[in-house]
Amino acid sequence: MEDNGGEDGIVLTEEQKRRRRHRSIAIALALGVLVALFYVVTIVKLGPGVLRRPL
């Protein structure tokens, strides 16, 4: 899909597109790290209790 949408829309330069792509990748990586961190922290805080839950 084009970024400009129509003739009067805003057209991003190649540099702006490149920087936006890099920002998006950085956000994705940060979210991935947070997911991994929350998972590990949960396991550590619960310890063996993670398996002891009512079925």
Add this chain to the structure above:
Amino acid sequence: MTDLSAVEQNREVPAFAISEASVGDYVALMKPRVMSLVVFTALVGLMVAPGHLHPVLGFAALLCIAIGAGAAGALNMWFDADVDAVMSRTKSRPIPAGRVLPQEALGFGMTLAVGSVAVLGLVANWLAAGMLAFTIFFYVAVYTAWLKRSTPQNIVIGGAAGAFPPMIGWAAATGAVGLESVLMFLIIFFWTPPHFWALSLWRTQDYARAGIPMLPVVAGPDETRRQILIYALVLAPIGASPWLFGYAGPIYGITAVAAGAMVAHLAMQLRRFGDTPAGDRAAKRLFGLSILYLFLLFAVLLIDDRLGAPGHGLL
């Protein structure tokens, strides 16, 4: 004394603009060099604290403290964009350079602030999280928005924000505030004025142009050198206090006494040489040595603790 018109001209914010920000600009917003000092002192506070914190939780707590410091840095740059634009040291920062929009920095800083405090509360405890929240508030609202532009004592009182990280690290590990963590707070608190005033001595014109009432701008370089010496003389015994109170061993004691004497000696030289090229060199040497002083004291405090060489205390 100061010209605020240049600052006011930089208050204007464009109604609409496309973000030009790179990932590096967002990293720069978090003031990574300040963050490194925060992380290091918080690490020492966490490691020398009694009790045991799981390494994963310790890492997560340190990450939260680092991100909280980054949030404070981003919010500081958001509020200070107008004065940053007229200072040669700061005019290439992301906001005054036009690469990051002010509202982007505000959103980024607030998101990091709320996220870091919430996660620290869940990972460690709510005392540490509350202290982190207070530190961010103190740095942004009390120091940046109020003291920095209104009093030459700005960095003395505002220095408390930079002094909290080892206490937060300690609180994350223990859930309490101990005397040893208060001593670490005091070391950084009394270290801040000679460190920043040494820098401001050769940045006086920059601060004057930006309308920041730093001590050399308001009271002159002579008074600044006198106060640097007073704080350096107070810092020396406070730097040695963990050893004097018996929290650290003789390795730390010798290091702290020697390093404190070096800082005090350089502060005396700075006062004696005054407004001469030798005085300028002494100011730059004191600035560099003060950074080394803080890193050295906290590094040796950590090593001393790991070696298990407790002191007996002289007080």
